[in-house]
Amino acid sequence: MSGMSPIVKTVTRWVSPFILAFGIYIALTGHLTPGGGFPGGVIIAGCFVLLTLAYGKEKVDGVFSLKSASVTDSLASLSFLCMGLLGYVFGRGFLNNFIQSGFPGKAFELLSGGNMPIINVAIGFKVGGSLFVVFAYLALFRAIEEE
């Protein structure tokens, strides 16, 4: 996979930061506006998929390798579980929204909803990482097949 034409590469270079920022925005403000961790994560994954398609596997490897993607995947899943377990440790129950009951933010602001923005970001990373992993594996598999 050597990548696509220079036009595609240039456009991708300009557009991808915005896509990434949009994905993070969608994930971060899920509790206020439509969106949330899942669509945000898929958009983040889509950004890297676009980069891979435009530039070819080898170029992207340095920025966002397969290994770092699957490490992100595992770590983000673990951090979601840990958020749940923290509630348990604090004696408020598994998956309790303990930050909301401790420090309720002002409604309609970013820092409201307690655990929710944190979990949303964790889910965003998780989904982004795992979907990029599966795409990259499929691409890799094709590359091996074509040899």
Place this chain on the structure above:
Amino acid sequence: MLPLFVAIPLGVGFLLPLIEEFRERTRLFAVTVLLETGLLLALSLVKFGEKSIYRLGGWPPPIGINYVLDGLSSLVLVVISGIAFVTVLFAMTYMSKYENLGKFYGLFSLMLAGMYGVALTGDVFNMYVYLEVAAISSYALVGFNRGAEELEASFKYLIMGAVGSVFILLGIAFLYGSVGSLNIADISVRVSEVSDQSFILLSTALFIVGFGLKAAFIPFHSWLPDAHSSAPTPISAMLSGVLIKVLGVYALSRILFNGLNLPSLTPQLLTWIGAGSMFIGGMIALGQNDLKRLLAYSSISQMGYITLGLGMGGIFISQGKPAIATLALIGGLFHLVNHATYKSLLFLFSGGVERIFGTRDLSKIGGITRVSPVSGATGTIGTLSISGVPPFNGFWSKLVIVIAAIWGGLYPIAGIVLFTSAITLAYYLKVQRELFLGEVVGEIADKGKISPGIYVPLLILAICCIGLGLLYLPEIRGIVLKPAALALQEGSEYTQLVLGL
């Protein structure tokens, strides 16, 4: 304590692939999972017999999701943990030459988490989600060997399983549309207030098809023999031993008995599906030559016994014969426990046979008792229990089912059960003749010597096969099996426990 049942396997399942990204530590993975299952076994034994609910996130039942621990779920928890522990003990030696074990044990752990989730949850949609966790990891595990046949079996299983899941989801959608709630206890309160039951019946039908696909009832069984014979041996033991029971029969009966208050005609339908699976599964098993395929078809047949017991219980409940209903339900659940032990024993044993001879074709091998007396003896105990020979546990559960059928006046059912027992005996006698007795046939591979790591799990399960016969004694039965049967029978008790009405 209850969230730990799901949180520990989830944590291990997330962690092992992460460690494998950096280093392949086969021994560490196996020991971690062994410790995990051991811990969970201890936890489920400590919790046995307790009746409690746990509110996840602290929200009261109809609003949040809750765990329910009653007689039935604590029994199922012990079965899952016990079989998982023995299977991991076996896999430690058996799987040690494979690669990607971090992913293997990770998926195994996630499958466990899914099963615990299904066993504990008190919410229909949550049951669907965790059922998917367990099912998806089992699809991947079936194809773990990555040979052509394994992949094909896995694909077939995946398609059938996905269709089943879609049907279950559609059933949930109908149920939500007609009662407006997802909590099982809340549903059972609201269902009795709905005037026109036709959509409840429709969602019941969808549930029976969906869970029937997961449990491999007879018209939906075609994936099971392929999947169970292609999976790595420890996974076959898990799939046949617990997965189809938890995902199929347990989940279905939880929803039908506790949630929908047994809509009319469903008990009859369940009984006849059970009788059909039992009979047809047995007949097909009779013609099999591959040991694992024979065991797989016999699983279909034995699942029939369990479904039949539960269905008969439902019939007697609706006829107003509570005592006999309890007996029939006890029969079904007793058979569930027994089948879990001896079918995992036999699948693990078939793995040992494959190690010794390099093949599972019954016509090409024989005389295993002379090659390896210990595994021969344990295999004999397994076949004798499954065919229902008196001192072993399989006999007692079949006896309870037959007694319930006769007392309740369902003579044709009793006849079918007896006839199927005869068929079961016939095909296991064939296994006896071909595999255990006589001279050594077939080439013995180099690794013919069976190490303790392989036969110790077999011995544990064989001792369970003999020991579980004790559950027939009324005193022990009253402690272990009766609360489980009553959990299904007394729907109001369940509602009270969850909603605190």
Place this chain on the structure above:
Amino acid sequence: MLTYLLAFILFAVGLYSVINKRNLIKIIMGIIIMEHAVNAFLILIGYRISGKAPILEKGTSVTEFVNSAMDPLPQALVITSIVISLGVVALMVALAVRLYQHYGTFDITEIRKLRG
């Protein structure tokens, strides 16, 4: 009423594809279509005539919101089920690609090595 029925026709199209097609990719598509149909049905159940999205805006009173917002629970369920179906599709595609590597075809009748 017709609206519910349309969701079911979509479901039937998916089921038809799963049951009747020999191409692995078409079978996968059938399952995707079935899942789409169930999601659509769930959303239709939660629909209220002239309702609004279940997102509070500054200044709306809660009672008015309760009377005018769509049912949020089916929407939450649908997000979950969309993601689950995405996972299942990824797994199915991985298996199909692997099977293609072994057999050189997506035709299911040529893949049948196993009995019954």
Place this chain on the structure above:
Amino acid sequence: MVLIQIFLVFTIIAALIAVEAPSALSSIISLGAVGFGLSIAFLWLGAPDIAITQVVVEILTLVILIRATIGKGVTEIRGNESKTLLIGSLILFGLGSAFFANYLSAFPEFGKSAIDVFSETPSQFYLKFGLEKAGGANVVNDILLDFRAYDTLGEATVLFTAILGAITLLNKDVFFGEGGEK
């Protein structure tokens, strides 16, 4: 309401084309039309969260499907389709529709959700106390991440499991067990 029906009819037609189209690429693109049509319908049905999720998930599904099939010469494989199954499924579908036509009165009317029909449903609680108790203005996210967070944990696990399974199956490493690569 008519608009929703038009969109649903559009998705049905797209689905039929996706199922019957001879070339792989055109049927995958028609499948995309099903997803995008539905996501517009979701927008009309007052579910923006799902519309967004549906769109992005659909794009990724299409990319994965095209990646998997392109260049493999997948054309329609015809002939020998089992007629009995087709007839059986048509009969089942007919029975289902007849059932619907007969008993539809038992189901809540279209346009009325569980909130209108039943009393004290969980949905009413979510709408009433979502902002106050969970703190998010988006009630769907309140449900996903607070009231039913356990479902979301399961959903994240499902995705993790599926991806782990997929990479296990795609892994090229040779292994030494019995069976093995043939």
